[in-house]
Amino acid sequence: MSRLNDANVALAKEIIARYPRPKSALIPLLHLSQEQNGYITNDAMAHLAELVGVTSAEVYGTASFYEMFKFEPVGKYVINICGTLSCALMGSEELLHRAEHKLGVKAGGTTPDGLITLEHAECQAACTEAPCLQVNYRYRFRVTPADVDSLIHDLRAGKLSDEIPAHGTLAKVRQHIPADRGVGAVAPEAATTAPAWFDGKAAL
């Protein structure tokens, strides 16, 4: 049972309608599914396949390419510790060891209580703030080993649940295009002439 619920189906349809081809909505819909269930299940992929009009194998083909999609349950919090050059130069390996030690799991593992998954990550685009890590894709900058301890402590104590939504929820704000303001998807086969406004004259 992990098809999208009714509210998410409505949202999925709104998202699909923004694209000239339904399949383009696949990655956003996979995120929606992961937000609902915490990870991507086979049932979920079958449902998304129906929604965008492809086979579930195609959905899996796309989904399995991308690191953020998980096909098995992960912790409520996924901690990603960056190990690429800028962070490595500033001591990120020590952070990873500290987290492994503190959590009692190796990178890639999940704590037995299902609360935290630890991952070794690659460059997170915060290189000047090295070493850095993300918890459910929310940043912590210039992290010290002591910060790792207190982060884990706070996650266990439930202190960060407002700031960091459970795994799967990416952005807390969504785009919404009001019906009376949107132009709608421009299909490649429909709009084969220049847009009316592209007529060599000023628009205003």
Place this chain on the structure above:
Amino acid sequence: MTGTYAHAAGFYSGDRPRIVTSRFEHADSYSLERYLATGGYQGLRKALARPATDVHDEVKKATVLGRGGAGFPAGTKWGLTPEGVFPRYLVVNGDESEPGTYKDRLLMERDPHQLIEGCVIACYAAGLSQCFLYIRGEMAHAQERVAAALNEAYAAGYVGKNILGSKFSVDVVLHWGAGAYVVGEETALIESLEGNRGMPRLKPPFFPAAIGLYGKPTIVNNVETLSNLPWILTNGAEAYTAIGTATSPGTRMVAVSGHVKRPGVYEIINGTTTFRDLIYGDDFCQGIRNGNELKAFVPGGGSAPWFTPDQLDIPFEGPQAGAAGSMLGSGAIMVMDHTTDIPAAALTLTRFYAHESCGKCTPCREGGTWLERILRRVVDGKGTDADLQQLIEVGTSICPGDFPHASSTRLGLAAVPFPYKMTTICFVGPSAYTPVHSALTLFPEEFEARVTKRTHIPVTAVGVGE
């Protein structure tokens, strides 16, 4: 305000002209209210009062070099769409993930309206019917800021139907990725946006401007590139080219990370600021941490061949960096001091590219993994001299012929200019070799000291051909 650190993690303003970061010191720089109070959407208003071709010409005159890595002028790229073929699309590249690069995320988080205005101007100028703003999946906060800004912009009539009450209409759709570096390559970005695995398409012959999204002409532009447009349309191309140099006008965002006193993101004057200014200048990074010695630096993102102190006086300017054996890429400098273990540093980058290979080309898929494993063995002290030779052989199968590298007075090496030849579709394969080659060429003794079996090691011969 000089040297502000407030609000935008890692950003320092300094006393320099600013184009894209001008609002960063305001705590609410991302809001529509602040944007409008600081000249926001004026460029768009001016643009719509002119014919589209005029606007396109203005951008051409400004010579806005693409900030995504390749440095191709935006106005020229827009002109490459085949005449009479519609619809045309705009895909905004907000996938920032090149090691060392940190600027697009700041622009999206701190000034999303500036980016949105840039997108709308580009669509108007080049006759693009729909815009997809692709943000890297892992950037939750940037997605929130851009989503909120788009919602505000739609409600206020800056995006969507009849923009500013004119006859011009265009949608900007927020799209987000799911974690894959190679998707930043423009054709992979398009594949991903079509709902597929993000594998690059073979080019040439067809570039996205001719055959892109759904097979239609598609302009792919970087976030920083587009963020320049509102200022250019407000102040004119002449004001823009008055800053910087003839070949590299305007400003540019650069992230300097690693072993410097004040790592940060800086908007610099294009073309004239040198690496020495950036690493040692009071206004910039203020020197190496703890008064240490500079050993090497990566001048343009993880894909760029390395520089050493010999190259400090080269300005941050494309052709000059190219002649010196490297490139500026995405504006990311990573600094290593004398305490750095060079083979281990190279390994973190090689591992990155090996890990990010999409698997389409054999030299990249296999070669990257080989490079990583062999280098790991060497770093772990279990390598042999044959391993060093093998690194070069694997690298040569990805990039045949001379590989670019910097000159070194210490080693008596002359520079081999950028670029290289390659046997792969995109630059991920060569990029796995770049750090290995730079490290081996510029610091052979660190590898020699590391390997266990010591026959004669011709590692100084890796600079073959200079």
